[in-house]
Amino acid sequence: MPPKNTQPKYRQIADYLREGILNGTFPAGQPLPSEEALAKQFGVTRPTVRQGLTELRASGLVEVIMGRGTFARSPQSRPSLTRPRGVRLAPDGRYMEADGIQWTNAEPPVATRTDAPLALADLLRIPPGEPMFTYDALQTADHGRLRQLHRTYVPFSVLVDTKHEEEAPLPAPELYVTLAELGHELHFTEYVRTRMPLPDQAQALRLPEGVPLLHVIRVTLTEGDKPLALEEFHLPGDDLELSFRL
Amino acid sequence: MPPKNTQPKYRQIADYLREGILNGTFPAGQPLPSEEALAKQFGVTRPTVRQGLTELRASGLVEVIMGRGTFARSPQSRPSLTRPRGVRLAPDGRYMEADGIQWTNAEPPVATRTDAPLALADLLRIPPGEPMFTYDALQTADHGRLRQLHRTYVPFSVLVDTKHEEEAPLPAPELYVTLAELGHELHFTEYVRTRMPLPDQAQALRLPEGVPLLHVIRVTLTEGDKPLALEEFHLPGDDLELSFRL
DNA sequence: AAGTGGTCTAGACCACAAC
DNA sequence: TTGTGGTCTAGACCACTTA
Numbered sequence A, B: 001m002p003p004k005n006t007q008p009k010y011r012q013i014a015d016y017l018r019e020g021i022l023n024g025t026f027p028a029g030q031p032l033p034s035e036e037a038l039a040k041q042f043g044v045t046r047p048t049v050r051q052g053l054t055e056l057r058a059s060g061l062v063e064v065i066m067g068r069g070t071f072a073r074s075p076q077s078r079p080s081l082t083r084p085r086g087v088r089l090a091p092d093g094r095y096m097e098a099d100g101i102q103w104t105n106a107e108p109p110v111a112t113r114t115d116a117p118l119a120l121a122d123l124l125r126i127p128p129g130e131p132m133f134t135y136d137a138l139q140t141a142d143h144g145r146l147r148q149l150h151r152t153y154v155p156f157s158v159l160v161d162t163k164h165e166e167e168a169p170l171p172a173p174e175l176y177v178t179l180a181e182l183g184h185e186l187h188f189t190e191y192v193r194t195r196m197p198l199p200d201q202a203q204a205l206r207l208p209e210g211v212p213l214l215h216v217i218r219v220t221l222t223e224g225d226k227p228l229a230l231e232e233f234h235l236p237g238d239d240l241e242l243s244f245r246l
Numbered sequence C: 001a002a003g004t005g006g007t008c009t010a011g012a013c014c015a016c017a018a019c
Numbered sequence D: 001t002t003g004t005g006g007t008c009t010a011g012a013c014c015a016c017t018t019a
Helices: A009-023 A035-042 A046-058 A118-124 A174-180 A199-204 B009-023 B035-042 B046-058 B118-124 B174-180 B199-204
Strands: A062-065 A069-072 A081-084 A087-089 A095-097 A110-115 A131-141 A146-155 A187-195 A213-221 A227-236 A240-245 B062-065 B069-072 B081-084 B087-089 B095-097 B110-115 B131-141 B146-155 B187-195 B213-221 B227-236 B240-245
Touching: A009 A035, A009 A046, A035 A046, A046 A062, A046 B046, A118 A146, A118 A213, A118 A227, A146 A199, A174 A213, A174 A227, A187 B213, A213 A240, A213 B187, A227 A240, B009 B035, B009 B046, B035 B046, B046 B062, B095 B174, B118 B146, B118 B213, B118 B227, B146 B199, B174 B213, B174 B227, B213 B240, B227 B240
Parallel strands: A081 A240, B081 B240
Antiparallel strands: A062 A069, A087 A095, A110 A131, A131 A146, A146 A227, A187 A213, A187 B240, A213 A227, A240 B187, B062 B069, B087 B095, B110 B131, B131 B146, B146 B227, B187 B213, B213 B227
């Protein structure tokens, strides 16, 4: 038996379209041929065409607008926004993000208490299960065009013998002032990961199909590298890059 | 007419399975019910079940092994590897990656000349179209368990009046020595992006379905912030995180 | 051999957008 | 009204894995 070296039809269709999108035959923003037209062109039925298109959607190369058509997305172009990561200490004792973005909470932030899951306990060097103050916020800027999910964790143990023992501290950037007032010189480490969003994350961040998340964990440390607090950021992976000075 | 508030069947199936994966009903590494079983359970046909499973695949929650079944993937757990980003200058004048990983080229690296595309010309502050030395390598470490795509760009203009005017310089880390010998004190900025891989990238990095890429651009600069060279890294987005000290 | 997922057909009917 | 994509059926046959 000769080896089978033919690709499945739906993949040939996907390859044809991807090729066209990357080489400019199907320019970004322009509609692809309709599913019906592709079915006729390739001599297959519509479900087969759709199977190919599903691949392109999952890889973010294509965007579907209901009732209008399937559109090529700009692929590997430059992100429109670069966010320098860092925290600056102003002369007045306040802290500012290096990117200078002014966020507002889309909804009132949710303050709760969480027991530290293993992964976070590890980064905070506290026992798993230790209670933490938790802040949860969906933040927007630039009239809703920028979005991020922001979560703050402060272990109870960090705040014993302070006025915050019973009352939740404010989230960053005020949190940094609170921590600095405990007598520490703060510094920060960030951990960057990526993954595909869950449906609720995709909705909150208005992510198109096939667009991953950037997941940033920022740990606030003392000068002696003792972890004080942890923040989680979920950022849209399209049209955004982070920059770090090494 | 009452508003239609029923989810499509395939999405109900996807939600049911995703829920089960996240809450432990379907533990990571364990097989989900077969497509046939799910079809019977939900009273639908197999294509409908598969449409739901396609969603979970694209979001990386599920892995399919041909002939064996569909398996839950560990979702948001901690990555097994943290790579501190940075470059260290050893006393002997050599440079080392902060993560200490020793990479070997899976295949001989490909040296070519490229004309600077707009996005890279911008970061290197050279005119678009200026020729650059280019190195391309698929690197592995830890017996092939770690993989990264590495590309180096050095504009011709940086190397005029040096012995490398005609002969391509070696890629990093030797490149840094070469650049330092031009009399510069080097520093580095990294830009982090994410996106879904193209098929060839997914294959080279052995990425499972639904796993995004980390795309890191490192620019080597003089003490006066003049860009000298640029490297691109494509890293698997699962099971890996980058860390940066701010 | 039995069980799994992979590919594909040939339709049907619906929801949405533009004209 | 027409054209687009969205959902779903009821199969068929194939390829791969395990026993």
